[in-house]
Amino acid sequence: MSSPRTKYSLHRLTGQFHEPNREAMYRRDIEPRVRLESCLTLIVAALVFGMFVISDYYYIGVSTELYLLLAMRTLVIVSCVILAFVLGRWGSYTSNVWLHALPLWILATGIILIVPLRPDSLATQVTAVVVATMAFYLLIPNLLPVVAIASFYLNMGFLAATAMVADISAVVALRILLLLIMANVVGFFALLRLEKLQRGQFALLQEERVQNQQLMDEISHRKSLEAQLRRVAERDALTGLDSRSHFMERARELLLRSQHQQAPFSLFMIDVDHFKAINDTWGHSQGDRVLSAIATTCRRSLRPQDVIGRFGGEEFIVALPDTRLKDARVVAERLQKEVAELLVIEELPDQRLTVTIGIAGVLHEKADLEALVNQADQALYAGKHNGRNRVVMSNEG
Numbered sequence: 001m002s003s004p005r006t007k008y009s010l011h012r013l014t015g016q017f018h019e020p021n022r023e024a025m026y027r028r029d030i031e032p033r034v035r036l037e038s039c040l041t042l043i044v045a046a047l048v049f050g051m052f053v054i055s056d057y058y059y060i061g062v063s064t065e066l067y068l069l070l071a072m073r074t075l076v077i078v079s080c081v082i083l084a085f086v087l088g089r090w091g092s093y094t095s096n097v098w099l100h101a102l103p104l105w106i107l108a109t110g111i112i113l114i115v116p117l118r119p120d121s122l123a124t125q126v127t128a129v130v131v132a133t134m135a136f137y138l139l140i141p142n143l144l145p146v147v148a149i150a151s152f153y154l155n156m157g158f159l160a161a162t163a164m165v166a167d168i169s170a171v172v173a174l175r176i177l178l179l180l181i182m183a184n185v186v187g188f189f190a191l192l193r194l195e196k197l198q199r200g201q202f203a204l205l206q207e208e209r210v211q212n213q214q215l216m217d218e219i220s221h222r223k224s225l226e227a228q229l230r231r232v233a234e235r236d237a238l239t240g241l242d243s244r245s246h247f248m249e250r251a252r253e254l255l256l257r258s259q260h261q262q263a264p265f266s267l268f269m270i271d272v273d274h275f276k277a278i279n280d281t282w283g284h285s286q287g288d289r290v291l292s293a294i295a296t297t298c299r300r301s302l303r304p305q306d307v308i309g310r311f312g313g314e315e316f317i318v319a320l321p322d323t324r325l326k327d328a329r330v331v332a333e334r335l336q337k338e339v340a341e342l343l344v345i346e347e348l349p350d351q352r353l354t355v356t357i358g359i360a361g362v363l364h365e366k367a368d369l370e371a372l373v374n375q376a377d378q379a380l381y382a383g384k385h386n387g388r389n390r391v392v393m394s395n396e397g
């Protein structure tokens with residue numbers, strides 16, 4: 001079984017699948033992981049943002065600016081924690097992608113707001129913006145276009161705030177701009193590569209799942225075919241009795257069990273008398289009906305633990321576990337009587353069926369099934385030879 005490689009195409013700039021269905025499937029697949037990662041990132045970001053309170057205190061000391069910074073940092077931290085909770089509960093990555101983008105905007109706004117509050121630590125802030133930009137691209141699991149826009153907002157906002165508040169020359173501004181462009185280019189292409197790799201992996205996994213499913217379907221189809229074939233091989237189509245080979249299999253097991261338990265085992269063969277005449281006079285379909293009626297009579301008359309098979313043509317065979325030869329004779333005679341009561345032809349109530357039965361059996365000595373069948377067949381032959389319509393026991397039993 002072979003299936004063609006899954007064809008998929010990715011957008012050159014976003015790394016997303018061109019097919020909306022596949023993209024939605026991919027997002028559903030990664031949703032649990034993304035939710036968890038988003039929550040963890042938010043908690044870590046809140047901690048890092050909070051830790052800067054120490055440096056604020058050392059640089060500014062207790063002052064109005066410190067309180068303002070504290071208030072702003074608290075706001076960002078609380079927003080991050082609330083968002084982590086909201087994302088954990090409702091952050092569907094397929095329908096509420098904007099929720100996953102919100103942390104970026106909150107963090108970016110927090111970083112921009114620090115500029116007017118601490119215009120003296122510009123170098124640290126530039127480093128913080130570069131690190132945040134890289135973190136947006138690499139650490140926060142989000143969609144490339146969403147990250148790119150949030151990063152653009154952070155970078156432009158920071159540059160604008162710096163130009164307005166801090167006293168920097170045009171050359172310094174240009175250097176900061178180039179640095180931020182570099183951070184964005186590196187971050188963008190790293191995330192683009194990651195997005196493409198992850199989606200490629202997902203497509204392969206999908207293909208593997210489809211192939212596995214096809215394999216499972218094939219296996220179950222073959223199993224059901226096998227079961228069907230086994231049923232056909234085990235059953236005789238006309239009478240529904242065991243086929244000859246299946247009967248021999250089951251009878252051999254019964255004989256072994258009887259020997260193991262030192263219990264008696266009997267077997268008899270039934271042959272319909274003058275069956276050829278029935279076929280010749282009333283046609284083959286009437287002959288078939290007679291055979292089916294005999295099978296039904298056998299099933300009804302015998303115990304559930306007895307195994308009945310169609311040995312061939314108009315010959316039946318029965319294995320009787322835990323049955324002595326003399327008891328088998330009683331069973332055979334009862335069966336013979338029941339068959340004789342069957343109506344062969346509705347319009348001819350006097351027309352009666354007769355059968356000849358040959359019996360063989362063992363008490364608890366070792367015996368071969370084939371040998372027992374032979375003995376029963378010889379007894380049957382003797383019965384036929386002596387005028388039919390009789391039950392004959394094997395001399396060797």
Ligand SMILES: Nc1nc2c(ncn2[C@@H]2O[C@H](COP(=O)(O)OP(=O)(O)OP(=O)(O)O)[C@@H](O)[C@H]2O)c(=O)[nH]1
Binds near residue numbers: 272288291388
């Ligand atoms: N209708 C029908 N006839 C079958 C089937 N299988 C075998 N036969 C016929 O059964 C007949 C058996 O004939 P014989 O072997 O001569 O046996 P008989 O006529 O019963 O003679 P005795 O057994 O000696 O009494 C043959 O005509 C077969 O064609 C079957 O499935 N359906």
